[in-house]
Amino acid sequence: MAQWIHMSQMLQCLSDDTINSLYPPNAFPIEVRHFLAEWIERQRWEELSLENREKESQARALLDQTISMLQSIGQQKASVVDRMKLMQMSRNMTAFQQQSLQFGVMVRDILRKERVLLNTPPQIPNLPQYQQYPSQESSFHNMQDVDHLVLKVLDVQDTRQTMHQLQEELNWERQNFEGLQGPIQQNGLDAATSEIQKVQNHIQQLEYNLKVMATKRVQLLKECVDCLDQCQTRLISRLKAWRWEQHKATIGLPFDDDLNPLQTWCEQLLGVNGKLRQELMLIGEPIPELQERLGQLLQVLIQSSLVVDKQPPQVIKTQSKFSTTVRYLLGEKVAPGKPVVLKAQIINELQARNLGNVHVDNVGELINNTAILEHNTSSKSTCANFRNMSIKKIKRADRKGSESVTEEKFAILFSTEITITGCDTPYRIQMISLPVVVIVHGSQDNNALATIIWDCAFSEADRMPFVVPERVPWALMYNTLNSKFTSEVVTKHNLDQYNQHFLAQKIFDKPDFTDDFSNMMVSWSQFNKEVLPGRPFTFWQWFEGVMELTKKYLKTYWSEGYDICLLIYTWRFSDSEIGGITIAYVSASENGGQKIQNIQPFTKKDLEIRCLGDRIRDINHITHLYPEFPKHDVFKKFYTEPQVAPIGGYIPVSLLTTVGTPEADNAPISVIFRHHQHPQFQQQYNPQESIPQEIMETAPAPSVEFSSNPPVDFNFTLLAWVSYYVAM
DSSP: OHHHHHHHHHGGGSOHHHHHHHSOTTTSOHHHHHHTHHHHHHSOGGGOOTTOGGGHHHHHHHHHHHHHHHHHHHHHOSSHHHHHHHHHHHHHHGGGGGOHHHHHHHHHHHHHHHHHHHHSOOOOOOHHHHHTOTTSOOHHHHHHHHHHHHHHHHHHHHHHHHHHHHHHHHHHHHHHHHHHHHHHHHHOOSTTHHHHHHHHHHHHHHHHHHHHHHHHHHHHHHHHHHHHHHHHHHHHHHHHHHHHHHHHGGGTOOOOOOOHHHHHHHHHHHHHHHHHHHHHHHHSSOOHHHHHHHHHHHHHHHHHTEEEEEOOOSEEETTOOEEEEEEETTGGGBOSSSOOEEEEEEEEHHHHTTTTOSOOOOSEEEESOEEEOEEETTTTEEEEEEEEEEEEEEOOOOOOTTOOGGGOOEEEEEEEEEOBTTOSSOEEEEEEOSOBEEESSGGGHHHHHHHHHHHHHHOOTTOSTTOOOSEEEHHHHHHHHHHHHHHHHTOSOOOOHHHHHHHHHHHHTOTTOOSOOTTOEEEHHHHHTSBOTTSSSBHHHHHHHHHHHIIIIIHHHHHTTEEOOSSSOOOOOTTOOOOEEEEEEEEEOTTSSEEEEEOOOEEHHHHHHSOHHHHHHHOTTEEEETTTEEHHHHHGGGOOOOOOOOTTSOOOOOOOOOOOOOTTOOSOEEEOOEETTSGGGSSOOOTTOOSOHHHHHHOSSSOEEESSSOOTTHHHHHHHOEEEEOOO
16 A cells, blocks of 8 residues: 555656556556555565466456455445446456456556656656746656656566566477477377377467567567657757756846756666667667667767856956866766866867867866866765866957957867766767856956857857847847846846836937837847947946946845936946936926936945935935925935944044035925835826926926936936936
């Protein structure tokens, strides 16, 4: 009964085809196994075999008891449907009454197969994580295929064992036949003639059965190789998908880095391959087609099991240390003895496209570029850890046109020679890392990262290394910016439709465009080669500054729902600092109307000294969060507590933010700073609406003045912000 308890749990993980092959519906349906579980597991089925005719009476008794118990259970069922179903099963089983030994062997084999499955359970993926990748094949279903393959291999082994027993019986009968012929030839006994004929008939039947079984054996082997090929093709696809998801994680997409299910899968297929090669050898006559296919499958599996578990940094500065980890998924199957040493070398884009070449010229000098594959018994992983690698120098290719060094992509190639237990020859295996950009100075980091972002976001699966499109749809670009922003800032608060529209206006240099940008194409040049109009920096440089400032100083405000708009003001500081935030507020103008004031931007250095909340508290001119919320009610949770004077110590001092007041500005003012949860801002965004209606209604004059030249993005300004600016 204990075996069935565990087996019934595993059935939840098996496909219908696998269950039906394990419990043939027309011979021994799963209901029989369920209702008679305890009794079945107490019987001595292992004693039964087709060759042991002496056990036929025992098998007949077991069959009769099975039928009787099914009838008894059926009569006790209150449900007519259950009662009729069980009675029908018992009647179907009477077909075995002339073949009771075959029935007993069938039950024996079912119990054996159950034990095999229980000893090699399928790996069930984490369901929530699986649901994040609906486009990928489920490892859950793939492992069911492996279960089915294991059962087919068991059929091959059972067939071989049956053939061996038939051959032994045939050898015995032939010897018996020769023994009977001697006395007949000497004495001419007619009485023994019938016995000889009987033995001769049995010999002919055994020979026929052997031929049938031999044909079945070869057919089963072909089916197993086909099934193995299919399972391995799905495994290779899933390994590629894992690497693809790892690639996409650079731009913030979710990624489950657990390789253990894939390792189990690799190990199971390697085991099946080995068993099938053994079965082919035991046939006694070569089958070149199957032997060649198994050899090719083995080679592909061994080579595909090398994985870059922890990628090197994708932007690497020369003369700087970095690390990476390479994992071998068949590590436990590596032949003992000689240690396996992996070598790393840097290759360029052209070399990455021609990895089949035995010799690869060095285009760079790597320090500490070897590591030994070591097995960790606790994690059951076999890895080579490169802990202190460094690129001493790099040889660059000839650049075309305006291409810069930060657009050139390289990769790290890992290679070794490995011998697997049970295999005669060593195999040469290799794997490359994701693309990397090599820089020589920290000032190149931002542009190099842009190259990596474009590569990770817009490259296609199974591409030629490292080809990327020159132009992509804006909708795809926006999704990339949003994923990167939310992952970098570590927030669940996405960029909204206002941000999306303004980002498009900025990258396309169309500040007055109000239509949908979704189908417009963004080029690599617009992303990070052409500077923004009137600015010395590119769109990516500006956006990266926004992320950096938000991550370090404004994450709490952003995540709480205060729309610190990303996209308004740009500024340039002589010290080349990137990132800053400015507050815009409404105040009275000289002619009695309304005007917009822009406070000098706060840089990251300013916010290191005093946080944004405290600076808003300091500015007395700002009294409300637009449209009518008192600022202290909104921002007090962001205020820091004043310093307490230590006993007998100095009087504490603090820095305060002050704002120069224009002569005409004597009235309290409201900061224009949008909160997502306020109903005022839940309406559909209209880029043509330049001024909030409340401001227009309270203004004595219809005009709006500026204390300085109006920003290009003023239409967006009055709707939303504390605004960012970028310095370069």
